[in-house]
Amino acid sequence: MNVHAHGIRIELPRAWSGRVFRAADGLATLHAGDFQLPLDDGEFGDLSTGAMPGVATFLAVTEYQPGDGLIPGVGLFAAKRIPLPLDPTDFGASRLQHPRPGQVGAQHFFTASRRPFCMYAVIAGPRYGRRHQLLALDGVLRSLRIEPRPAA
Secondary structure, three states, X not given: OEEEEOOEEEEXXXXXXXEEEEXXXXXXXXXXXXXXXXXXXXXXXXXXXXXXXXXXXXXXXXXXXXXXXXXXXXXXXXXOOOOOOOXXXXXXXXXXXXXXXXXXXXXXXXXXXXXXXXXXEEEEOOHHHHHHHHHHHHHHHHXXXXXXXXXX
């Protein structure tokens, strides 16, 4: 399934759900997961991660507003891409926005097409199953395309 809106495009495997939406400030967020996602959720998917089944994967890619010291391509947002394959050691319970039993998370900040983003991924389930989940997440992230923001 191809999901495309607000200059963000991603290809999702069968049985995944996803959407791209804009927050009140006009910035884009992508949510994707291998379970049914709630429709009315915040940028980092608090409702989604709270509703994750026992074995599940969730992805958020959230855009940040340049200004007030945030410069695309500089500092925290210096990376030009998400490093793939994802490193399993980057995932941990302490990296979750909202820690929940059985879940681990990872974040990566980057700039694509002069737009600053945070990639936030959460995996739920036993440690021995994470390799398969990370491979699926890598495949989804490899399909991510971000276009420049249209001129105002």
